[in-house]
Amino acid sequence: MTAKATSESARDIPEATVARLPVYLRALVTLSESGTATCSSEELAAAAGVNSAKLRKDLSYLGSYGTRGVGYDVDYLRYQIAREIGQTQDWPVVIVGIGNLGHALANYSGFRSRGFRVVALLDADPDRHHEVVAGVDVRPFDDLEKIVAAQGVAIGVIATPANAAQDVADRMVAAGVRSILNFAPVVLNVPEGVDVRKVDLSIELQILAYHEQRKANA
Amino acid sequence: MTAKATSESARDIPEATVARLPVYLRALVTLSESGTATCSSEELAAAAGVNSAKLRKDLSYLGSYGTRGVGYDVDYLRYQIAREIGQTQDWPVVIVGIGNLGHALANYSGFRSRGFRVVALLDADPDRHHEVVAGVDVRPFDDLEKIVAAQGVAIGVIATPANAAQDVADRMVAAGVRSILNFAPVVLNVPEGVDVRKVDLSIELQILAYHEQRKANA
DNA sequence: TAGATTGTTAATCGATTAACAATC
DNA sequence: TAGATTGTTAATCGATTAACAATC
Numbered sequence: 126m127t128a129k130a131t132s133e134s135a136r137d138i139p140e141a142t143v144a145r146l147p148v149y150l151r152a153l154v155t156l157s158e159s160g161t162a163t164c165s166s167e168e169l170a171a172a173a174g175v176n177s178a179k180l181r182k183d184l185s186y187l188g189s190y191g192t193r194g195v196g197y198d199v200d201y202l203r204y205q206i207a208r209e210i211g212q213t214q215d216w217p218v219v220i221v222g223i224g225n226l227g228h229a230l231a232n233y234s235g236f237r238s239r240g241f242r243v244v245a246l247l248d249a250d251p252d253r254h255h256e257v258v259a260g261v262d263v264r265p266f267d268d269l270e271k272i273v274a275a276q277g278v279a280i281g282v283i284a285t286p287a288n289a290a291q292d293v294a295d296r297m298v299a300a301g302v303r304s305i306l307n308f309a310p311v312v313l314n315v316p317e318g319v320d321v322r323k324v325d326l327s328i329e330l331q332i333l334a335y336h337e338q339r340k341a342n343a
Numbered sequence: 344m345t346a347k348a349t350s351e352s353a354r355d356i357p358e359a360t361v362a363r364l365p366v367y368l369r370a371l372v373t374l375s376e377s378g379t380a381t382c383s384s385e386e387l388a389a390a391a392g393v394n395s396a397k398l399r400k401d402l403s404y405l406g407s408y409g410t411r412g413v414g415y416d417v418d419y420l421r422y423q424i425a426r427e428i429g430q431t432q433d434w435p436v437v438i439v440g441i442g443n444l445g446h447a448l449a450n451y452s453g454f455r456s457r458g459f460r461v462v463a464l465l466d467a468d469p470d471r472h473h474e475v476v477a478g479v480d481v482r483p484f485d486d487l488e489k490i491v492a493a494q495g496v497a498i499g500v501i502a503t504p505a506n507a508a509q510d511v512a513d514r515m516v517a518a519g520v521r522s523i524l525n526f527a528p529v530v531l532n533v534p535e536g537v538d539v540r541k542v543d544l545s546i547e548l549q550i551l552a553y554h555e556q557r558k559a560n561a
Numbered sequence: 562t563a564g565a566t567t568g569t570t571a572a573t574c575g576a577t578t579a580a581c582a583a584t585c
Numbered sequence: 586t587a588g589a590t591t592g593t594t595a596a597t598c599g600a601t602t603a604a605c606a607a608t609c
Contacts, residue, residue, distance in 0.1 A: 144550055147543075148546065334434050
């Protein structure tokens, strides 16, 4: 039997939409905290920085959670999106590479509040071991496999220098990590089925500089 | 006279291409440092993590910098891309918000090597003033206008908490900053002509978690 | 019922890709 | 000349947007 064409859970949500769902969720949390019970697609779109047609189209992939003539119930929609993107679950995460950036990530409060739990900080440098960052011990990189297995870690964060990143990724994948957030400025090679997302701070600045240069030359 | 339809410098490069040029440039730098003089589109594409058709299409927006039957001269192409995205220039940058993330950004070596020069670190908290981070004094946020004017700052980085970010952006724009890299988890409102790019660490993790959840349910 | 707003359709736009003529 | 590889075309794919029928 080959792969089923469409399984029950396989409502396919476009990548562009997936990337916006966390933005909508954050806007809904803000609205909820400010006491707003109901909002229109126009209002939510404004809070999320998109146009309302795009918002409604995106939400339509999840289902019909609004009421025509009325709008969306803020808390209900918030829950539906949170469930869809897995934010109702607990996600154990390891961070490898505890330099400046690793420190900042370990201390970042936005992770915990979204269901991400930093279960370990690893670094290859023995001088950093047993340092405590954000209440978590820094441990040897060689503990990786043990920790991934013991804690059921599915997501790894790489904040090492570029030259270490591929090795770290290989070890993570071998240990069973299937999703990697990579801050090192290299292209990682991983087997099919492993997801990598990359954040490159200087690339973002370079894109701004390109447009800036064009403005100056206009 | 209304705006000229096509000015000499207005060869329009698609956004998706602009976002990849820094990736190609980084791959070329690596090739150059490893002593490679020439490369094919196939080789460069592999190093950059894209397919070769996309690479050639992207490069075609810049001009014809390759040789049929031969490939690309690594250093020549490197220079052409660097020039196109403004990396041959010096870009003075201010960072506002010197918490954990601000520290990491101030210390990030990838900025300097790409022409970005951190000319000031600003924070509203007086306790942080005169602290020295990465060789630069932390100064009061109120010095912003003075510094932007004196140093010709065109790019600002916001690494403050969410609730301060819009105010910081408003002040930056008023002071003449036209490009903003925003790490605060809010949607910034800025006037037309001002560019904002956003990096949201927890959103990237949430996108991974969404796919992870799907793998688990497959 | 009249007004408001969703969810969906269809048109448009932009990005990707394969294929190949041009040309070194 | 024969082989290699670019630069470009055209087809395909996916994302955005405007418009509006459905419906509260």
